[in-house]
Amino acid sequence: MTAYVLRRTGGALLVLLLLSVTVYALFYVAPGDPAKLACGPRCNAEQIAQVREQLRLGEPLPLQYLHFLQGLVAGRDYSTGTGVLHCPAPCFGLSYQNDQPVAQLLASRLPVTASLAVGAMVLWLLLGVGTGLLAALRRGGATERVLTVLTLTGTATPVFITGLLLLMIFCATLQWLPFPTYVPLTEDPEQWAWNLLLPWTTLALLESAKYARLTRSATLETLAEDHIRTFRAYGLRERRIVGRHALRGALPPVVALNAVDLGTMFGGAMLTESLFGLPGIGRLTVESVRTVDLPVVVGAVLGVGAAVVLAGAVADVLYALADRRVTLP
Amino acid sequence: MTAPLTRAPATAEATADPLVELSDLTVTFPATGGAGAVRAVDGLSLTLRPGGALGIVGESGSGKSTVAATLLDLHRGTGARTEGGVRVAGTDVLAASEAELRALRGATAAMIFQDPLSSLDPYHSLGDQIAEVHRVHRPGVSRRAARARAVEVLDRVGIPDAARRARSRPHEFSGGMRQRALIAMALACEPRLIIADEPTTALDVTVQAQILDLLHTLRTETGTGLLLVTHDLGVVAGSVDEVLVMRGGRAVEHGPVAEVLGAPREPYTRELLAAVPRIGTARENPPHAGAEHTGEGRADGPARPAATVTVTDRTPDPAPDGADVAAPLLEVHGLRREFGRRGPLGTALGADRTVAVDGVSLTVAAGETLGLVGESGSGKTTLGRMLVRLLDPTDGTLRYRGRDLSALGERALRPLRSELQMVFQDPVSSLNPRRTIGESIADPLRATGGLDDATVVRRARELLDRVGLDPAWYHRYPHEFSGGQRQRVGIARALAPGPRLLVCDEPVSALDVTTQAQVMELLAELRRDLGLSVVLIAHDLAVVRAAGDRVAVMRAGRIVEEGPVDTVYDHPRHPYTQGLLAAVPVLDPREAAERRALRARA
Incomplete structure (x- = not known):
């Protein structure tokens, strides 16, 4: 297990390194002068030159990249002319917009994205796995049909339509729910949940059909296995067979897929966050792209990459824990 | 009735x-x-x-x-x-x-x-x-x-x-x-x-x-x-x-x-x-199970009149039971195979290795049938695969007609591949369900190269006929056949490139007894007509007794006893062989009871 984790971590670092090269190159090689962007639209030539000096943009690109890596590991100091701005490790650079260290920016947005992702996950698991189970066991029943249509429609409809519809119905017309604003969990858990309910539902609808299908096929597959026949032949009730034996067998793939999805979600659900005005990582990324705030974009992409790679590894470990016949290589 | x-x-x-x-x-x-x-x-x-x-x-x-x-x-x-x-x-x-x-x-x-x-x-x-x-x-x-x-x-x-x-x-x-x-x-x-x-x-x-x-x-x-x-x-x-x-x-x-x-x-x-192969009786030609009585037999049929087909361009070795027998076709020495993970830099530290075959030496003479028996996990399949170099040995030498195969690379080995063929255990999963049986048989012929398509198809049809199937079934798919027929297809495919050595890994263990007898009969006939050497891997001791010349008993990756079939079966020397033979179910209820009593006392 330890060896596996070590090897997997090494692999993950390699992936992230490659990703960082790609992203770094992509943005800094792209047309447009970073110094001009960093300085702002009202800068004169002299100020731009000064910024170029501060950011060491005059150096050859490989050297710039090395400094970037160095900053990631050890932190970095930027001289502002009047003083020194310290950017602690991991340093992705300073935002062009407000000179804040990117890592700090990302960290401030993380609770929002985490709240959104984890809550939505609970909902999509309930909805998806529930629908899948019903579809496997009571095929053609009224509840199953309604749920299947609901999940499929949720997946087929773009988030901004589902979200807007929900907003219109529950906030504008019925006025059951407040228009979502983010309230930190530590401040008021109840308001936190009420405000996030619609974003959660929107995301859950988007993801649930996938889980419904996966659960359905995995459950049907397990139900056809010999050991289910054994327990039928030993007089177990169908409910118990499904709950204890069939569902257990269907679970590992669901767990594995879920870990990956959650990892991706930590990169921010851009549309959902933007739609509901939630200040999460996704929204930060969108804004940064719009304002060409390159360090933030690079930092966000690497952050998402790290989350996905980590989720993949977690999925593997969870799979091995869920199915003891699997040994990690 | x-x-x-x-x-x-x-x-x-x-x-x-x-x-x-x-x-x-x-x-x-x-x-x-x-x-x-x-x-x-x-x-x-x-x-x-x-x-x-x-x-x-x-x-x-x-x-x-x-x-x-x-x-x-x-x-x-x-x-x-x-x-x-x-x-x-x-x-x-x-x-x-x-x-x-x-x-x-x-x-x-x-x-x-x-x-x-x-x-x-x-x-x-x-x-x-x-x-x-x-x-x-x-x-x-x-x-x-x-x-x-x-x-x-x-x-x-x-x-x-x-x-x-x-x-x-x-x-x-x-x-x-x-x-x-x-x-x-x-x-x-x-x-x-x-x-x-x-x-x-x-x-x-x-x-x-x-x-x-x-x-x-x-x-x-x-x-x-x-x-x-x-x-x-x-x-x-x-x-x-x-x-x-x-x-x-x-x-x-x-x-x-x-x-x-x-x-x-x-x-x-x-x-x-x-049709039940007997372990107690000396070798004889297996009785012709009245195929027409069985559902299997109706389609499978008794072996058709053997059309004289030259399966290969090369004529079979003359007089396989003559002087040539002395020169071994295949000779392996100290063959060893490990599976699992090596430690870092090849050290034993942190390694997790299983030894499947542990220093096996044996010979197969031209035209001879060598039985390989043992329980599951004894390494007989791994050995069989190494004999045709489907698996590379970890250690040891493999000499085929005097050439050291264990040292040959894949490219140098390719011309020899056609002479070393394998018949697999499960006739269902060893045939591609999406290809017709004719195509499956034609594949190895095409792989040898140098044959035009008409010849390949003609050969494949001849082979179907040779193993007792209707050549008109060329375009049918595996699922349309019974287990015995599918195994015949597997045999035809192995014969296609004109092998000298056929390694049969549990060729009949998935089949009913009457079908088993028919397939074993086909193998015996092919061996006779084509002068093939056969390595017959089986967990069923009786199957090997009926078909083998010599038998090697494997246990935990080693050969514990080897010799002419009748000698080993009638006078087993190794306790493991004796135990194996004693455990074989017998058809006589009284003898079965006696054996059970013996086992209970042991």
Whole structure:
């Protein structure tokens, strides 16, 4: 297990390194002068030159990249002319917009994205796995049909339509729910949940059909296995067979897929966050792209990459824990 | 055919209500896909007295497993139509409510299935699974008491250190131990009837003997009735009082085991018996099983008149039993194969290696058949694959006609590949289901290159004819064939490139006895006509006795004994060989009982 984790971590670092090269190159090689962007639209030539000096943009690109890596590991100091701005490790650079260290920016947005992702996950698991189970066991029943249509429609409809519809119905017309604003969990858990309910539902609808299908096929597959026949032949009730034996067998793939999805979600659900005005990582990324705030974009992409790679590894470990016949290589 | 269905045993129990009573049972499976409705059981009647043991014997498709499942009405809800009378321990099974049926299942009549690995839940510990079944039928029992009961029955079936092992999951057990665990589950609620559906088919012969002995002991000690379903006549001989031979859903013959096996009245029973390879008799040409009587045989047919086909451009080695025999075709020395992970930089540190073949040396002469026997895990398949270089040896030399193959790279080896061919065990999974059988046979011909397409197709058709199949079936797909026919296709494919050496890995273990006999006959004939050398890998000792010249007995990656077939079988020197031979089921019930007594004393 330890060896596996070590090897997997090494692999993950390699992936992230490659990703960082790609992203770094992509943005800094792209047309447009970073110094001009960093300085702002009202800068004169002299100020731009000064910024170029501060950011060491005059150096050859490989050297710039090395400094970037160095900053990631050890932190970095930027001289502002009047003083020194310290950017602690991991340093992705300073935002062009407000000179804040990117890592700090990302960290401030993380609770929002985490709240959104984890809550939505609970909902999509309930909805998806529930629908899948019903579809496997009571095929053609009224509840199953309604749920299947609901999940499929949720997946087929773009988030901004589902979200807007929900907003219109529950906030504008019925006025059951407040228009979502983010309230930190530590401040008021109840308001936190009420405000996030619609974003959660929107995301859950988007993801649930996938889980419904996966659960359905995995459950049907397990139900056809010999050991289910054994327990039928030993007089177990169908409910118990499904709950204890069939569902257990269907679970590992669901767990594995879920870990990956959650990892991706930590990169921010851009549309959902933007739609509901939630200040999460996704929204930060969108804004940064719009304002060409390159360090933030690079930092966000690497952050998402790290989350996905980590989720993949977690999925593997969870799979091995869920199915003891699997040994990690 | 009307067999006497109830023989009145002269015991007091005969007057009691029968434990199992089937009258005029018919089971019909609904039409699926292209196939019409199938009548799997057709007007079967039988009775089993309390504490009695009945064996149901038949080939695949005879309906024997369907009968076993009907006793617990496992077909309920599947769309199968079950008609007739089914009474088990006084319960009218077909009319029983769901609750009554659940009470019957496991508590009154418990079933043991063929494949103990897939028949147990991989996610829960064995103890939990047994405890769960126990608690279903004894609702008042606490979780703790049920666990204790699980440990008790696991101990009862001979699982060492049962309290600890009860916490293990099925995959942590060997095949034999799993089957013991399944029997333990059956015992958990002290049933009056145990239904065993092919309980030992997936097991090695020594383990099979242990399981059959265990069932026998349990039966004599607890007075449980036994219904044993099997395709293996040797299995019923020592385990039951009465035998019912089934074919096409009907009873062919029914009577005391000694009579049915000793003096069968029906031709079909005689045919089944004749097809069973004997371990006790010296080698002879296998009897020609009357193929026209079997469902398999109708399509499979006796070998067609052998068209004289030159399968290869090269003529077979002249006089394979002449002077050439002395020069070995294949000679291996110190062959070794390890699997698993090496430690960093090739060190042993942190390495997790399994030695599958551990220094094997042997020779195969031209035109000779070498049998390779051993239990599962003994390394015989790994060895067989190395002989044709499907696997690279970790160490050792492999000389083929004087050339050292173990040192050759894949490119240098390619011209020799066609001379070393393999026939695989499972004719279903070793043929590509999406290619016609003709294409499958043509593939290796195309791979040799230099043949135009018309020649390739002509050759493939000749090969079909050669293995006793209709050349017109070139365009058919594997699923359209029976197991025996598919294995013939596998053989034709192996013959296509014109091999000198054929490694057959369990070529008949997936087949019924009558089909087995036909395929073995084909192999013998091919060997004779083409002067092939054959390495015959089999766990079935009798198959090797009938077909082999020499035999090598493998255990834990090593050859423990080697010699001419008759010498090894009649005068085994190594204790392991002696144990293997003693465990082989015999067809004579009296001898089976004697052997069991011997084993019990040992």
